[in-house]
Amino acid sequence: MSALRSGRQLVAAVRALLVATVVLGLAYPLVMTGVAQLIAPARADGSLVSVDGSVVGSSLIGQSFTDEDGDPLPEYFQTRPSASDYDGAASGGSNLGPNSEELIAAVGERRADVAAFIGVAESEVPADAVTASGSGLDPDISPEYAALQVRRVAEARGVPVDDVQALVTEHTDGRDLGFIGAPHVRVLELNLALDQRFDAES
Amino acid sequence: MSSTAAGWLQAALLVVALVAVHKPLGDWMARVFTTDPVPEGPKSRLRPVGHWRVERLVHRAVGVDADTEQRWPVYLRSVLAFSLVSVLALYLLQRVQQWLPLDNEMAAVEPGSAWNTAVSFVTNTNWQGYSGESTMGHLVQMAGLAVQNFVSAGVGIAVAVALVRGFARSGTDRLGNFWVDLTRALTRVLLPLAVVATVVLVLGGVVQNLSSGTDANTLVGATQFLPGGPVASQEAIKELGTNGGGFYNANSAHPFEGPSAWVSLFQVFLLLVIPFSLPRTFGRMVGDRRQGLAIVGVMAGLATASLALTSWAQARAGGAALQLAGAATEGQEVRFGGPLSALFGTATTLTSTGAVNSMHDSYTPTGGMLVLANMMLGEVAPGGVGSGLYGMLVLAVVAVFVAGLMVGRTPEYLGKKLGRREMTLASLYVLVTPVLVLTGTAVAVATDTGLGSLLNSGSHGLSEVLYAFTSASNNNGSAFAGLSANTPFYNTALGLAMAFGRFLPIVLVVALAGRLATQGKAPVTAGTLPTHQPLFVGLLGAVVLVVVGLTYFPALALGPLAEALA
Known part of the structure; x- marks a missing residue:
């Protein structure tokens, strides 16, 4: 029973990390790069x-x-x-x-x-x-x-x-x-x- | 204007900014984390808030029932499962980066270094045995390291919130839902703040591009490589999340991370703002703002004293080499100058951040000892994001217990009786880091492998090792960087110190939270120790200092103290 519950937490953990990677690891830096290149390209470069x-x-x-x-x-x-x-x-x-x-x-x-x-x-x-x-x-x-x-x-x-x-x-x-x-x-x-x-x- | 006067004005501006922001931010976080269906305390006007639509999407993707709260063992298992998966994923990403896009032609990170770095970033330590610009491609920086900068800070907030709920609630075995707390910490606190901070940093000159670098033909006809990278977006969360891992080897001293003095001061603000706001959140959630004020008072008192001492020590050229040079400018940037370097050094070691805008290894002997002692306080003044608050609350439990012993009454804190079980958990918490620091240091200096990595010999050499284990066990991540720590021995030993230093305390804190939540609230009587008055603030400050002093004084005497007196 305990092992089953731990397994469920692990599955949730994998899915949570995937979501975090897409949003915080790709979307956030790429969008911020776009914004930076728009507002201050010389400094951003x-x-x-x-x-x-x-x-x-x-x-x-x-x-x-x-x-x-x-x-x-x-x-x-x-x-x-x-x-x-x-x-x-x-x-x-x-x-x-x-x-x-x-x-x-x-x-x-x-x-x-x-x-x-x-x-x-x-x-x-x-x-x-x-x-x-x-x-x-x-x-x-x-x-x-x-x-x-x-x-x-x-x-x-x-x-x-x-x-x-x-x-x-x-x-x-x-x-x-x-x-x-x-x-x-x-x-x-x-x-x-x-x-x-x-x-x-x- | 004299350098000293400018230094105090900088500190004053910082204090004004923190005082102004901690109320709205602290209140906002209290609202965000009030999730249970019943009002949390009799005096609390907080009402639970619903999920945002985007958060419902996240909960569905994660596959959790966001409206079911967890008992403490389940909450803890969620924390540990998430962290375990994070370590494995980050290790894997570093090992395969050469096959992925945006690798900047970097090779796979060596196994020992990859393990150390994975643990380091997941535990919010950001100790760096590697050099960023020659090891990590942009993809690992963004999708690996920066993601952990966010979520490890989120985990810290979640655990702190669970402990606060333990005090706030009574007669329940539920602490909240970790997945909901983590999501909200990210969607409502860390990500919005990071976006604003990134824009400010870019305007200040921090680079933000996807270039793998430019070769410049210098004025004298040589070639100079100018690195690129999505730095500002990472810098923002590196400070906000009290992580500290630099995009480049020189961290915030690198002109692309810390281009000017005001940017550096802004970074100090970023790394202090959440830790100094969370006590307000705590006060609101337990229904008595004065309790939060007392906690923040202890933090601020210790921080001010430390800043004054470090600034004083760094303003005098201590140590033979620095005296010969005339000032403590080794490892320091001209644009920052002495006072701002001391301010950054103090803030980064008091908050478990570990970013640096000057090199601590080259500080004066007294200055170096002070930044080391800052970490030895256990990262509670104000400490890391979340971890500072839960660390200080555990010390408050100890302080209440000490006071209880003096007057011979059963100690109570916020209406919770502190019995044998509670005190066992709190005592173990206090013991974890010193055991890791002192055993780790002892093993390192007793073996040839450990000693082989020292750049400096004698008492300064001991300081380098002591600093490394103090930094790792307290999840700070700054270094006396003369120690060549990218060896199998230090990668493994420091990796273990970071992992145990992060997760053993978390286990104890969540268990304590669960135990407290099940209790009822004892009514306040004439014999109850008031924990919101100056007397308690003084007592708690003293407990922090005495515990540290008794634990570390012998080690300090052999290392930095011996060097300062030599």
Whole structure:
């Protein structure tokens, strides 16, 4: 008798899961995809940035601005260290603990490198410049890190510091509504603007 | 504006939003789940509501008599049967995804990982040993994982409602009908909220497409893969259902899941809104709103204290590496910043969600210990969808019992006498998770297989294992992700911890509900302990903290505490 009743519950369970799969697993995401493509197609497709019809990235996803050897290119604002080297198919952080020897060594090395590359004292290098993000795809840097890089970028491109500074200001977002999150500089769009603005010079 | 001030304003906006929404949502859920033909309590003005036409269709398809209520063993069997079928179906779907459409050329998921993931999503844990963008095709994400995001939350609500009915009813052996409760949780609560949330997320920049990805030619001439997917629709229910399983490996830290700070704050709201509304539902259904207020008061008090401590700890760079960097920014996104990361970390570990917008493994030693301790509270402040309420009600039973011992009277809660049988069930409930966490951790650190997966050594290594078993047994799902958990040992051990951590408590809760419903209501006398006043709120909060403290303090001392003091 008990086995029979359990059997009946199992049959109901199979049928319930089938209904749920059709409604919640197919209809819901497909309808929402349709709605999204209708109301905000660009955002639903990943806020892609195109130049001359070719996709150069997403304004939401960070990329590295280094040469083939992995050395930073001075004419571009540099993004943060990434645990996945800005690989869009492998997001994630380093997951190293706060006392990890590996992390201590990495932070020390990055601080020295960044300071030498920009030409400032190690104590001036901000934290985001020497730590990897959670996603490995952080599109932003702190305004402090951007400010340090302005002079180097201007020199590398042979353009006035004020012009570069103006572009940085243009691509800096404050906190949402004035108090949510943290101020940040959108690096891909900034670098793209630099290329477009100073194409002739560089 | 200073970072700290901005942090408190964010938290204040969140509190205002939750206070505003919990009343209508809590009242709505009370109406939705009032299904028995007699009014539930003398003071209750709730009347049972009929089925919607679409729900009748569902009931017919499922093949149940929606107007027959179940005794507790049948209710429980329905829960377990549904969950068992879900595990098997999800396992199978992952194993055959390469032959189905929308597979994005992903191979079949390995058996150990598929088992772990199936249990993980059915138990509302969403622990992820795999990396989403390189393992799961869109079909498994939509028709497998997201479906469980919905129904596992629905199961949680149903079990909570059954326990509430146990308190509300008297002299009956009927607890309601699981299939009706599950259907209504989906049609009237989760699906409508998820639709609204999806639209907001898409407007905020969360992706929603069926593309298998785009290759971009970057500014420096390299190629970068940009993944696609129906993310927003899954993100919505991932937060609302306190599930937490990210579409991508980096979870809500991924810019396609958490594109901006306000979206991340909205996600925190989504994951808190149902757990903080259910106590109102409870109060309405037992006919005394003040009882719900007392429960939500304890939850809110614990949550506020935890947020204050975590924010404080994360604002100071603790740990040698973070001190050298100058701030706790490892594993953190610039757009979110410190306070919003701490807020998300606190909310996700207090609610059994387990989504992350920053990597907990790289938190400061004190911050990492606090998010771990949040889960050790047993996911009751406010806890998961449904499971938070039933967990807190069981602890309330324990608190009433403790108070009864002090004054030497038979303890009563909401007019129900708490005798030997009731207390046995409640005590077993409290014991289940600590036993799973501590034995699991002990086995892992005593074997070479277990130790082989650690990224960090020393006390932080112990914290990684302790975090994994705490997260799995409490059905949270967040990780100190340095632990390489996609191994046969951890896939199996954590899978078992998740399954027992979910279903043993459910068995005990439904049994307790059945026992309570059969009782009559004891009249309130001068000697009855009032359970809606600040005294009881304080007592219940203390019981939660003392139980956790006594259980986990030795393990915490060897792991995160040792690291914080080092």
